[in-house]
Amino acid sequence: GEDVEQSLFLSVREGDSSVINCTYTDSSSTYLYWYKQEPGAGLQLLTYIFSNMDMKQDQRLTVLLNKKDKHLSLRIADTQTGDSAIYFCAVLNTGFQKLVFGTGTRLLVSP
Amino acid sequence: NAGVTQTPKFRILKIGQSMTLQCAQDMNHNYMYWYRQDPGMGLKLIYYSVGAGITDKGEVPNGYNVSRSTTEDFPLRLELAAPSQTSVYFCASGRERSEQFFGPGTRLTVL
Numbered sequence: 001g002e003d004v005e006q007s008l009f010l011s012v013r014e015g016d017s018s019v020i021n022c023t024y025t026d027s028s029s030t031y032l033y034w035y036k037q038e039p040g041a042g043l044q045l046l047t048y049i050f051s052n053m054d055m056k057q058d059q060r061l062t063v064l065l066n067k068k069d070k071h072l073s074l075r076i077a078d079t080q081t082g083d084s085a086i087y088f089c090a091v092l093n094t095g096f097q098k099l100v101f102g103t104g105t106r107l108l109v110s111p
Numbered sequence: 112n113a114g115v116t117q118t119p120k121f122r123i124l125k126i127g128q129s130m131t132l133q134c135a136q137d138m139n140h141n142y143m144y145w146y147r148q149d150p151g152m153g154l155k156l157i158y159y160s161v162g163a164g165i166t167d168k169g170e171v172p173n174g175y176n177v178s179r180s181t182t183e184d185f186p187l188r189l190e191l192a193a194p195s196q197t198s199v200y201f202c203a204s205g206r207e208r209s210e211q212f213f214g215p216g217t218r219l220t221v222l
Contacts, residue, residue, distance in 0.1 A: 004153070031209045042201055043154075043213040088153060092209060098169060099144075099211060101153030 022089030
């Protein structure tokens with residue numbers, strides 16, 4: 001089945017850019033998502049990209065998709081302490097309505 | 112709109128007890144999902160529904176049951192609670208298969 005992998009931890013300083021990476025195995029995945037989870041809270045959809053796109057920008061967020069390498073990244077510009085959270089990459093399983101999640105990347109932003 | 116609501120927020124069960132986790136949405140979404148999130152892990156799909164009267168198994172359905180008698184409600188039933196079911200449970204809904212909005216979660220501990 002589909003496998004989605006992320007690095008576990010990323011630490012940056014306030015004002016820097018953060019780049020969170022994700023790799024997946026199903027090359028025919030249609031939608032790819034980034035969710036944010038703050039402590040004790042549910043998952044908040046940040047952004048998503050359709051598989052026929054290479055890039056999507058939404059204010060401070062930039063999503064890059066490399067279909068050849070099956071690699072997805074989320075760049076957060078001017079990272080703030082409020083961005084500290086766990087970020088999940090998720091991929092929509094082709095022909096099925098199942099989202100497959102990565103294990104999450106914990107982003108720590110220090111002042 | 113209240114969005115996706117889940118009750119209770121927290122629950123402690125003894126081994127062998129039963130309970131129902133409630134999930135409701137007021138957005139008239141056809142698609143609804145139950146996930147569990149174990150510590151340090153991504154989300155695993157337990158069951159999903161594409162509309163009232165239709166349910167199907169996800170990746171980890173054993174030990175759970177669901178029903179979908181109305182569009183709004185999608186309860187998850189644990190019949191004989193086991194320590195392995197200690198987790199945080201998230202319900203999600205969407206208008207179409209490409210979107211999923213999450214509830215705040217129910218934290219369940221089985222002792």
